[in-house]
Amino acid sequence: MTQRLSCDSLWLGADLVTLRDGRYQIIHDGALAVAEGKIAWAGPQAQLPAYNADTTTHFDGGIITPGFIDCHTHLMFGGDRSDEFEQRLNGVSYADIAANGGGILSTVRATRAATEQQLVESARQRLALLLAEGVTTVEIKSGYGLDIDSEVKMLRAIRQLAAQVPAQVVATCLAAHAVPPEYAGRADAWITTLSDQLLPQVAREQLADAVDAFCEHLAFSPAQVKTLFNTATQLGLPVKLHAEQLSALGGSALAARYHALSADHLEYLTEEDVQAMAASGTVAVLLPGAFYLPRETQRPPVELLRQYGVPMAIASDANPGTSPALSLRLMLNMACTLFRLTPEEALAGVTYHAAKALGQQASHGSLEVGKVADFVHWPIARPAELTYWLGGQLPCTTVYRGSVRHGTV
Ligand SMILES: [Zn+2]
Numbered sequence: 001m002t003q004r005l006s007c008d009s010l011w012l013g014a015d016l017v018t019l020r021d022g023r024y025q026i027i028h029d030g031a032l033a034v035a036e037g038k039i040a041w042a043g044p045q046a047q048l049p050a051y052n053a054d055t056t057t058h059f060d061g062g063i064i065t066p067g068f069i070d071c072h073t074h075l076m077f078g079g080d081r082s083d084e085f086e087q088r089l090n091g092v093s094y095a096d097i098a099a100n101g102g103g104i105l106s107t108v109r110a111t112r113a114a115t116e117q118q119l120v121e122s123a124r125q126r127l128a129l130l131l132a133e134g135v136t137t138v139e140i141k142s143g144y145g146l147d148i149d150s151e152v153k154m155l156r157a158i159r160q161l162a163a164q165v166p167a168q169v170v171a172t173c174l175a176a177h178a179v180p181p182e183y184a185g186r187a188d189a190w191i192t193t194l195s196d197q198l199l200p201q202v203a204r205e206q207l208a209d210a211v212d213a214f215c216e217h218l219a220f221s222p223a224q225v226k227t228l229f230n231t232a233t234q235l236g237l238p239v240k241l242h243a244e245q246l247s248a249l250g251g252s253a254l255a256a257r258y259h260a261l262s263a264d265h266l267e268y269l270t271e272e273d274v275q276a277m278a279a280s281g282t283v284a285v286l287l288p289g290a291f292y293l294p295r296e297t298q299r300p301p302v303e304l305l306r307q308y309g310v311p312m313a314i315a316s317d318a319n320p321g322t323s324p325a326l327s328l329r330l331m332l333n334m335a336c337t338l339f340r341l342t343p344e345e346a347l348a349g350v351t352y353h354a355a356k357a358l359g360q361q362a363s364h365g366s367l368e369v370g371k372v373a374d375f376v377h378w379p380i381a382r383p384a385e386l387t388y389w390l391g392g393q394l395p396c397t398t399v400y401r402g403s404v405r406h407g408t409v
Contacts (some may be wrong), residue, residue: 005051007033007040008402013059016042017383018367019066022311022348024383032064034373037402042367059377065347065386066366067136067374067398069354070328072264072285072315074174075130076123076158077144079110081320104144104178107320111144111154119157120164126318127165129326131405134376134396137168139315139358141212143177148198151175155207166405168374170358172240173202176213176220176228191224195231203235209358210261214242215251222254229258238359244268245290256280262313262357265290266300274301278308283357285313286341286349288334289323302339312341313357314349329394332387343384373402 016030031048033041041048084102088094097103111119123140130138140161142154155171162169175194183190202208211232213225219242220228229239238261243251245265252263256276263269263277264285277284284305291299305312314335317323325331332346341349355365363372377397378386386394398405 003049005033005041005049007035007051007053008055009034010051010053010056011059011064011377011399012045012056014062014064014377016367017063017065017347018042019348019351020366020368022352024344024347026063026383030064032367032375034399034402037373039367039369039371039373042369061381062377062379063381063383064367064375064377065134065383066351066364067376067400068134068328068350069137069358069365070130070135070316070318070350071137071139071262071313071354071357072287072317073130073138073140074143074317074319075126075138075140076119076142076154076161077107077111077320078114078119078122079107079320080324081106082324084321085324104321105181107144108146108178108181112147112150116153116157116160119154120161123157123161124165126326127161127167130316130318130328131165131167131398132393133327133329134378134398135167135328136374136376136398136400137170137355137358137360137364139170139172141172141174141177142208143174143212146175146178146180147182148193148201151198152201152207155202159207166400168364170210171208172210172212173199173208173237174212174214176225178214178219187220187224191220191227194228199228199231199235199237203237208237210238210240212240212242215249215254216242216246217249218246222249222251225251225254229254233258240264240357244273248273252277252282256282261359264315264317267291267296267298269301269304271301271304274304274308274310277310283311283313283353285315285357286335286339287315287317287323288331288338289325290317290319291338292334293322293324299339302341311353311356312345312349313353314341314346315354315357329386329389330391333390336387343387346387347383373399375399
């Protein structure tokens, strides 16, 4: 006698795109059962065992995917930089904008001036747009405070937002985003300050889930990142890295040596870097928005990443300068058109592999028994439509931890 399935809710009438191990793996006419916020059964409806369900939802076709995961954002910041966007299009150079106090330092000033509550509210409005497109997990980085108090303020604001919205919010400490103006020419001293003061506080107060840095000529060297990673590792904090965006410094290989969750951007990644990432299981997070807006021409080496089996995630990199992106689905399209990913790879990049980039592949990112019941119903015929339609908003029903998410946040 087969055991009777007992669940809180049952979802029928749609195809399941499971994304197990990052593959489409479509189950036609599927059934999904949820108990206590987790997936209790997933498979063809024809094989569904006898069951008790408190509620049953019948969809009229369509597909169900795992909830989308945006694994790299800078969604929290003061002000915006639309004025600089306009100035550049009117012929003002980056150098002149920077000389007039523009660029990242203008965001740092606005973020320092904002209260914790103001940061929560402005980030909430931007987050609402991401969530409307089926995002159930989002990572948000600090990195616009660039002094101890302002970085702590940002991280507390991210934690506060996390407690208020129907989505999982993961916090990352990116205090090594840029050299603070007060430390101009003394990047080593800022790294020492972070290692001695900020990171111990972050670990003690559990303000962040990981530590990130920007490894580039205009930010921090591999040696400085190494110092930061040593401290993070000693404190038990996982690491990740903005690497190889504008030049090849070997940051990705360094990150791989520290078993980083991910290395992100990667336009100038070398084959040696790819091999190191493959060996350590480090996810390659590709950010097509930050390639598109500044009209970059060097593409990340997708062929090499495929060849060595490095998992590829896609994220919005939502930030006020290089990628003011508020649509993860648009990033899926850009990953296909600009970076030549297949629709299957792109979809895996915002589900299974994005979960891995956050160290959560055991609990999130695919429709499998035992995983958190975060999923989305889309009234479309084929998963490739998620990467195909350009702009607009596809209607969808988002289920977060087993319950339908209604309204805005
Ligand atoms: Zn970034």
